[in-house]
Amino acid sequence: MSKAYFVDGYHGGIKGHMPLGSWADVLRRMRETPDWKLCLDIEPISWDALRRTDPASYAEVRRLIMEREKPRVEVVAASYAQPFGWVIGGESNIRQLIRGKALVEAHFPGIDVDTYATQEPCWSSSLPQILRSLGYKRAVLKNPGTAWGGYASGIDRETVLWVGPDGTAIPCVPRYACEELVNCWETEAGYMEPAFADKCVRLGIAHPVGSFLQDLGWPANPRHRREALRFVTWREYMDEIAEEPTEAWAFTQEDIRCTLPWGEGTLQRMSREVRAAENKIVAAEKLASVAGVLRGAAYPEARLQEAWDQLLLSQHHDAWICATTRTGREQWAWQAGAQSWMAEQSCDGVLDAALDSFKREARAGEAPGIRVFNLSGAERKEVAEIEIPASGAAASFRVRNGDGIEVPSQVVPTRARPDGTLHACKLLFEAETPAMGYRTYAVEPLRPEEVERSGGIAAEARAHAVVHEDCATIATDLYDIRIDTARGGVIASWKDKRLNREIVATGRAFNEFAGYLISERRWASSTEAPAMATIKENGPLRVVLELKGTFAGTGYVTTVTAAAGQRSVDFHVRFQYERDTWIGDPWEMAPEDRNTERRKSHHHTRRKLQARFPAALDDREIYKNSAFDVTLSRHADTHYERWDEIKHNIVLHWIDVYDPRRDYGLAVFADHATDYSHAKDEALALTLGWGGEGGFWWGKRPLNGVQEMRYAVLPHGGRWDRAGIQQACARWMEPLLPAFGFHSGASSMSLFRVTDPAIEVSSVTMDGEDLLVRLYNSGSEARSCSIVLGAPLSAGDLSLVELDGKPLSALSSDVLPDQTREAKLSLPRQGLATVRIGGMRTAAMNS
Known part of the structure; x- marks a missing residue:
């Protein structure tokens, strides 16, 4: 023995x-x-x-x-x-x-x-x-x-x-x-x-x-x-x-x-809430650090720690594996939702205080402007969006950069007077922002007669939509998209203008909602009923098209958002289940077998309610990201039915299907952790909902009430790393942050920048007078890069430290002719490095 x-x-x-x-x-x-x-x-x-x-x-x-x-x-x-x-x-x-x-x-x-x-x-x-x-x-x-x-x-x-x-x-x-x-x-x-x-x-x-x-x-x-x-x-x-x-x-x-029962309503809602808090807390730390260095604002360490503590508790494994157990406020999912909400509330306070530190009282006759913050390590040029108030007889607005040059903009009224003048509106404009910093824009109100006379750059339509009798079309500078409203609002054609490629597989329905109806014992599709299309925004910068349809009697609303210069197209779908609905594998078990039966309905992902993306690709490789990693899938397909046969089919932030022969691919971003399905003869599909027998912890879980999800689709040439998919998804999760008001200080400022776009800024925090900058090499190979401190900042010692700030080694740096300061470093593929920049607050305040 x-x-x-x-x-x-x-x-x-x-x-x-x-x-x-x-x-x-x-x-x-x-x-x-x-x-x-x-x-x-x-x-x-x-x-x-x-x-x-x-x-x-x-x-x-x-x-x-x-x-x-x-x-x-x-x-x-x-x-x-x-x-x-x-x-x-x-x-x-x-x-x-x-x-x-x-x-x-x-x-x-x-x-x-x-x-x-x-x-x-x-x-x-x-x-x-x-x-x-x-x-x-x-x-x-x-x-x-x-x-x-x-x-x-x-x-x-x-x-x-x-x-x-x-x-x-x-x-x-x-x-x-x-x-x-x-x-x-x-x-x-x-x-x-x-x-x-x-x-x-x-x-x-x-x-x-x-x-x-x-x-x-x-x-x-x-x-x-x-x-x-x-x-x-x-x-x-x-x-x-x-x-x-x-x-x-x-x-x-x-x-x-x-595995978890992805698509189950409670789990999906909780997962979205936790992800939203994750995104916001990292942004709050970054902006608080920028304000601490550039404005001398007190760094809210205790408040941020409180937010992290709440977020971390919402990530407890029991909150996920037994989300629906317990009742009332003791329910795991209720607690996780409350904790992520409290984390977001703390972050909102941090963000507001940081933005306020850049503002001042108005001067006589002065008009407010918009300061746009970019919390990534690279310069960005994309559409910024903010809701602003309007007073007097303003019917629209014009936006100018710091040099007085008008930039493309779009006004979407949110509250208007009977004569068409505005109380408030969404203002969209093309913002160019430096890395880890901001740029300020002037906003000029336009009276109705000025709007009629205005033309020029703001009126140049680079995104527009048209609704026809049986279809709707969206056109931007990058794409032509035709939506078949007679077949539930699926995308019938999607043309990539830059590479002259059709994205949708011939004869297929792209963004079709499909799944197996357990009660009716049949497959169902959103193509079975027409959808009604309504244009909510129509350029010149952005188009928002709303589609109302039904899936086997369940109403849904999908919004499709495409913007000029934006590589990804956004989708938001909201289902309203008026009764208990069962979609998935029709596998049942006796209650007494729930803790031993290894087959579960939610294991069969393909039968769940899905958004399907049949792309014009032949040979296909699947890549997907996880925490500080990107994996090439080894699975020929994602199909399994038993717990002892699990294949990894989790989407954390993004998944990409790539054809190496065509050198073309399609990435999908998700607003929460969920699962996907894929096989050689099946399209990539993202789970939207599931209702069935979940076994131990879950029991029978129908779809009921409101269930929603946001995702984005990005067609691209080149493999994921060459196409910048990781960086594009990071920007999607961390949009530009505009602030309206009267701003003090320089009209444009950059704390630092990173010279290689594959090197992401994972976090920025303050430790006393020092700045801690965590870098992540999201590429597929080792990279060398520089972190360049923006003029006129001059910092103390630079060093590499462990993830918790403990010292590692000194980091040499040089002052460049433009008075910026550069430190060079190398990171292995998927590697991390944390840089301590000494005395940044003191240096900035003395500059």
Whole structure:
């Protein structure tokens, strides 16, 4: 009988499960069982709660955690809210660990949290470089509770070097390929029995190890009791028992085989809310930093931390895997929605204060203007949009840049007087903005007679729409689009003018809504009924076309938005389900089988309600992004039905289908994490909704009420990296930020710029007088670039630091003839670098 090892312990905390007395129970069992050892993946905010509610248990747990001689307890992971890393962005993955470790270290000074191990599939493929930068020495890709979110790919090795997309490696215990995918409650009689250990040894795994981090709150008992099984911590096992890893394992995002019932109404709404807060909080940090340097505004560190704390809690894995469980305000999805809303509210306050720092009181006879902020590392030229008030007899507006030159603009009335003059309007104009800075524009009101006489640049139509009897057409400087209103508003033709290509596959319906109606036992399509087209905006800069149609009796409204010079075309779709509607795989199960049945209706993505994008492409490669990574799909198709057959089909921010022979592709951006389907003989399709039997946690979940989604489609020449898909999606998620009012300071200013467009500015924060700038190489190969500080700024020392700001190395810089300052650096593909720019606030205020 082979010797085997077992890592026992607990996960959870006050967010998940930590009833009063649970720690006292654990401690009692530890005293009774001297060989029992624990790894703890506890939500760090739980330590405050334990100290307050059960100080005696807190003191004893603290003593065990701080023990240096023959320790029995190891704190692992220490993320703030134990998130599924594969459904959140890169910055969220980083902040979860930075914030969580800081709280743990405050409770247990001097503790080493250097093992990343979790009970749930809380991974993303870019974790090796994140973990290494934050001081982790080892990782684990086992999650023995494999009944819920999913699991990792397996490899029959005792240890491996987990290699991330940037080339960083970390020693890792993988899930063995020979492991059975057993339900979490079956592990005691399952994969750690003697026969399994013997099998592992025969396969070359000399020291087989299993693990189970139990739910905190379960009756305290060692998970296993067997003579041949030795309890260890992960640090003990990897440092003292397991063989040193020698084999590199390039673990990709597709090796994270996870699934959720994407398209379910509650989950979809929550996912959209979390994404919106993610986008806003990064923008708020950037703008607060710009205001801190250029205007000397106090950096709202506490308010931003409060926003991050709320956002991080909304990303808790239980909020996603059991979103619909509990009732009322205890429901996981309700709490996640409230937390993301509170995060956004805090960010709105930060953004408003930062914008206000650039404003001043009006001078006599002065007209207000618009200052447009660009929070990316590259210059941008695109349509900016802002709603502004109007007074007097203004019927329209003219926009001029700092040199007095009129720029293309468009006015969309939002509130008008009976004579056509305005109370308020949306003002769109073509803004050219420097990197990480702003440019100011003058706004001139026009009286009705001036509007009639005006012509010139503002009236040049570069985007317009026409509604015909059975179709509608949209034309911009980039595209000609024909929409078939007789067939539900699908796109019948989409011409790329620049490359002279037809995007839509011959005879196919592009942006068709289709799915399988379970109650009617048939496939349904939006092409079955006509749609009514209404032009909401008609140039000269932007077109918004509204389409009202029905899908099998369910009403929907789609808006299609195309703008001059804009490569992506936006779609927003809103379904109104008046009754319970079931769309998906008609797979049923008895309620008593929900916790064991491995086939689920939501696994069959193709039968969900989808938006389908049949493109004129032959050979097809699928690329998709994740947190600080882009993956080429290995799947011939995305089809599976059982939980033990999962294929990765998750869209985080974007997915791209590319034809290498034609050197042409089509990218789709999504406003939330969801899934997609694709096969050789099927079009790329994005999930819009699902209603069916979800099994354990979910039960039967119909579509009901309002369900909506925003996505964008970008046709392109060249592969995703050459076409700048990652950068285009980043701009889509972080639009230009215009502010109306009376502005002080220079009419245009740039804090810094990055010379390579593939190098994204992932975050900008302030640390005292210093600026911390995180850069991400989103390209497919190593890149060299410069970060150039805008004149007249001159900063103190520049250095490279770890993700949490700890020093790494000095960074040399040169002053250029135009008095800007340049520092050169190199980043590996998909790599990160954080630059500390010393004394930026002081330098700016003295300039």
